[in-house]
Amino acid sequence: MFGDDVAREARAHALAAWPEEVCGVVSGGRYIRVENIAADRENGFEMPAETWLKFEPEAVIHSHNAKVHPHWPSKADMDSQIAAHIPFGIVTCDGEVTTPILWWGDHCLDAPxxxxxxxxxxxxxxxxxxxxxxxxxxxxxxxxxxxxxxxxxxxxxxxxxxxxxxxxxxxxxxxxxxxxxxxxxxxxxxxxxxxxxxxxxxxxxxxxxxxxxxxxxxxxxxxxxxxxxxx
Missing domain, CATH: 3.90.1720.10 (endopeptidase domain like (from Nostoc punctiforme))
Structure with missing residues (x-):
């Protein structure tokens, strides 16, 4: 959705931190790594509040551990995306390989x-x-x-x-x-x-x-x- 560089960086981030979930934003067309401050980083993600003012995200990407969570958004993921009104993406990782980014949001309304x-x-x-x-x-x-x-x-x-x-x-x-x-x-x-x-x-x-x-x-x-x- 945002190009090969964004996908490559997000997938590398997910692999580097596995089994924890990672998060990042797309800003200015680039993927920017953001600290995951969730209390349980293996089962969720939370970004610092200042992320929104500092980067003005165009999209949010986070990872799932393939051994724990499937390659689709959880209810909590959907809540976050609906509140943010921007595209969200998921990279799923098993510690060795990563999936392509699954994007969701209102841009999906235009799909066939x-x-x-x-x-x-x-x-x-x-x-x-x-x-x-x-x-x-x-x-x-x-x-x-x-x-x-x-x-x-x-x-x-x-x-x-x-x-x-x-x-x-x-x-x-x-x-x-x-x-x-x-x-x-x-x-x-x-x-x-x-x-x-x-x-x-x-x-x-x-x-x-x-x-x-x-x-x-x-x-x-x-x-x-x-x-x-x-x-």
Whole structure:
């Protein structure tokens, strides 16, 4: 996203400090190493408060220990990115090799709607709903920090936040293309969302599959909510 030099420096930083997490910022197009002042540096990162005034970051990059954390943002990572309103990136390291940087943030709204690989918190079902509304309607829906399996952790993320995102619940008889559906998939609460399209098609993104358009018919029995954007 910011060029090979930034990626090379961030990955070298992650490898040098493993198994601890490292953090840095992109400023003036360069990667700058920043001290990780977190109490538990093997499981998280925290940058000194003056980092923001000193460097005016264009992006934040931190590392994950591959033996502890997966190569996608945690709920805490998402909280930080949403609050900062700039791109965040993750380098994952196992002590010997590092991954390419995984970037996330609102720039991902412009990614193609179909053919996406599933990445929790980045390219997932709600991420696709956000992208569709941005690309097709010019509407920037709010993002919400989430863990990979929030529905198994006592949360009801979709049902609790749809009004905050500007939606209202509607009856199935009112549904029109562009409306959103929620589904329950082997879960106690709705855990999946997508968009109704023209001609009986829908757009959605399931874990383990590429995002796609396909007929809505086989999925209707799983739908728990229909929603229309109302702002």
């Amino acid at each position: 709607l179909t053919g996406r690989s599933f990445v929790p918190g980045v390219f997932d079902c709600y991420g696709l709903v956000r992208s569709w509304y941005w690309q097709e309607r010019g509407i920037r829906l709010p993002d919400f920090a989430r863990s990979k399996s929030w529905w198994d952790e006592g949360e009801n993320l979709l049902a609790d936040h749809f009004e905050q995102a500007g939606f209202r619940a509607i009856d199935a008889s009112e549904v029109r293309p562009g409306d959103v559906f929620f589904m329950r998939l082997v879960s106690k609460v709705p855990c999946h969302s997508g968009i109704l399209l023209e001609d009986g098609l829908c757009l959605h993104h399931l874990d383990g599959r590429l995002s796609r358009r396909e007929p809505i018919g086989p999925w209707l029995k799983r739908v728990t909510h229909w929603l229309s954007w109302s702002y």
